[in-house]
Structures are given as structure tokens and as C-alpha cells.
Amino acid sequence: MSRIPTLTFLREQLRRTRQARGLSQEQLGKLINYSSSQVSAVETGERPVPPDYLARVDRVLDTGGLFGTMLELIRFHAAPDWFRPWEENEREAVALRWYDPTVIPGLLQTEGYARAMLGTVGELTAEEVEARVVARLARQAVLAADPRPHLVAVLEEHTLRRQVGDRAVMREQLQHLLAVGTEPNVQVRVVPADTPWHIGLHGPFILARLASGAELAHLDNQLRGQTVDGPNDIAALERRWETVAGEALPRRQSARLIEEVVKTWT
Missing domain, CATH: 1.10.260.40 (lambda repressor-like DNA-binding domains)
Incomplete structure (x- = not known):
């Protein structure tokens, strides 16, 4: 179908x-x-x-x-073929560490932000955009699963200030980050805009630990994403995670920064 x-x-x-x-x-x-x-x-x-x-x-x-x-x-049907295996890993994860230097992570996106972002993909029809928005919102149920996975998301301040959709969409998105960031299993941390260039800016990645103890990672590029599980790759990404997490503000300071940026979208 x-x-x-x-x-x-x-x-x-x-x-x-x-x-x-x-x-x-x-x-x-x-x-x-x-x-x-x-x-x-x-x-x-x-x-x-x-x-x-x-x-x-x-x-x-x-x-x-x-x-x-x-x-x-x-x-x-909405998910690209290459993404379906990672969705299964995401559902089984007990811990997720997600760094993205350019956009809000999919598990934390609002409906408006997701639609505006997916709408810029020229290859998708309006109906396909709609289906992917539905699928993306459905994925977020994993954060309320039993037991709940622990998610730490590290964002760049520039992402909070880069307009996706209209100003109302950005205001709603940042308010959502503040709300979801109060959940005990979710941390949203921000790397300040005045931070010097660091190795994480090479691109986004997600580290997942499954209930079995397996460690996996997901990498994205312009065309598709890929799942990696090689020990050397995981170790390299662990080191990069330590770098970006070290540059990020603590949880409460990150929330205060997001609150300040929300005011600029009013």
C-alpha cells in the first residue's frame, strides 16, 4: 500500500x-x-x-x-528505507545521546517546525510531507514508553536563532524545548554561540544504548543516514560526544538561554 x-x-x-x-x-x-x-x-x-x-x-x-x-x-511507508532499521533501534534504546549542529532533533520537534523543515525538501509532495510529519510525531511516543529512555540532546545556540517556518513556529518550538526539558528523562543542553569551532560541527550523530547493552550510532548526510556499530566507530563518536557535551551549558543554564532566545521570537 x-x-x-x-x-x-x-x-x-x-x-x-x-x-x-x-x-x-x-x-x-x-x-x-x-x-x-x-x-x-x-x-x-x-x-x-x-x-x-x-x-x-x-x-x-x-x-x-x-x-x-x-x-x-x-x-x-513514510520512512525512507534506510531509516527504518534505526527507528527500531530507537524504540529499543534505554539511552540516547543526540547532537545536531543545525536543526532541532526529530524527537523534540513540534508539528509546525517539522512541517516547515520537511517542506523545504523539494523532492517531497505535500502529501508526502504530511505523512512524514505524522510519522515524526508518532516517533516521539518513545519518550513516554515504559520504561522511559533517557535522552540527552545537545544543540547549538545558532539552531535556536535560525528561523524555520514563521516566528510563531519558532516561539512554539522553543517553548516546547523548555517544557520537554523538565521531564526527568530528558535533558536539553545548548552550546553557546560564542563557543569556538569544535569537532562536533562536522555533523550530527546519535548514540544509542539498547537494553541488551549493545552500542549503536546513527549518522546523517545530504542523501541518507547510516547506522554504525563497529567498536572503533563507536569509540570515536564517544570522544566527539564528550567534546560537544563539554562545550554545552548545564541543563538549567541551557534553559535560561532558551528562555532568552524565546523572547526574540515574540
């Missing part, structure tokens, strides 16, 4: 299932704690389908997890 029909089919089934139960958008919204306008926006495609929305619909309408299963299918 292709990406676009899968996403369209999901929306159609949400609407048809609601109508078959004799519920208006307002009535369903009250049952799942969403507004009628939000229900309408999901069904018409004006906004991505939040994973939590599907979980609530499955529970309230007693669908046996139908819509959650459809979301997994969408995730599978």
Missing part, C-alpha cells in the same frame, strides 16, 4: 467510524477531550493526526486498536 492512500484511508476511516457510531464531531471531541475544530482538522487533513488522538479514539470507540495499527502502517 502506498503512502498517500494509507494516510487518506486513515482519515476516511476516522470519519466513517465516528458517523457509524452516530457521533458528531463535537460529541466525539468531548469524549476524547479534543475540540470539535480539532476533530474536523484531523478528518479533513488540515493538521496531522496526533498519535494520542488515535489512542483515545481506539479506547473510546472500542476499536481494538485499529487506528493505532494504521498509524504504524503509515510510519512504515
Whole structure:
């Protein structure tokens, strides 16, 4: 099944299932704690389908997890072939260390930021952008898994100041970083803009430790990403992580810096 029909089919089934139960958008919204306008926006495609929305619909309408299963299918089709193995590793990880010198890490992106960023990829149609936004938001559920993985994300201050989307998108994104950074399993740390050039600026990378004890890493380039697990590669990336983490401000100081940058996007 292709990406676009899968996403369209999901929306159609949400609407048809609601109508078959004799519920208006307002009535369903009250049952799942969403507004009628939000229900309408999901069904018409004006906004991505939040994973939590599907979980609530499955529970309230007693669908046996139908819509959650459809979301997994969408995730599978939306992800590039080369990324699917890393998604599995991400789900199994007990600890993630993520450095990106250019953008907010995908697990911490808001809907608006993800859409604006993916929209700049000229090879993607609007429907494909929508599917990837849905998939990216769904990936974020890993941060609330049981047990929760520990995530440390190191960003560059320049990333907080580089506009993606409009000013409202940036303000919302930075406010989200502040909110998620208060979770006990998430640390958001920032490398100040006046930090001299360091080796981490060569490119983004993610280090993952699985429950089995295996250590893996993910590297991105302009065309695709790759997973590496060779001991020498992991050791080299560990050293680079120590460098970027050493340059980053501590958690609370990073939050104060983000708070200051939020004000510039008002």
C-alpha cells in the first residue's frame, strides 16, 4: 500500500467510524477531550493526526486498536528505507545521546517546525510531507514508553536563532524545548554561540544504548543516514560526544538561554 492512500484511508476511516457510531464531531471531541475544530482538522487533513488522538479514539470507540495499527502502517511507508532499521533501534534504546549542529532533533520537534523543515525538501509532495510529519510525531511516543529512555540532546545556540517556518513556529518550538526539558528523562543542553569551532560541527550523530547493552550510532548526510556499530566507530563518536557535551551549558543554564532566545521570537 502506498503512502498517500494509507494516510487518506486513515482519515476516511476516522470519519466513517465516528458517523457509524452516530457521533458528531463535537460529541466525539468531548469524549476524547479534543475540540470539535480539532476533530474536523484531523478528518479533513488540515493538521496531522496526533498519535494520542488515535489512542483515545481506539479506547473510546472500542476499536481494538485499529487506528493505532494504521498509524504504524503509515510510519512504515513514510520512512525512507534506510531509516527504518534505526527507528527500531530507537524504540529499543534505554539511552540516547543526540547532537545536531543545525536543526532541532526529530524527537523534540513540534508539528509546525517539522512541517516547515520537511517542506523545504523539494523532492517531497505535500502529501508526502504530511505523512512524514505524522510519522515524526508518532516517533516521539518513545519518550513516554515504559520504561522511559533517557535522552540527552545537545544543540547549538545558532539552531535556536535560525528561523524555520514563521516566528510563531519558532516561539512554539522553543517553548516546547523548555517544557520537554523538565521531564526527568530528558535533558536539553545548548552550546553557546560564542563557543569556538569544535569537532562536533562536522555533523550530527546519535548514540544509542539498547537494553541488551549493545552500542549503536546513527549518522546523517545530504542523501541518507547510516547506522554504525563497529567498536572503533563507536569509540570515536564517544570522544566527539564528550567534546560537544563539554562545550554545552548545564541543563538549567541551557534553559535560561532558551528562555532568552524565546523572547526574540515574540
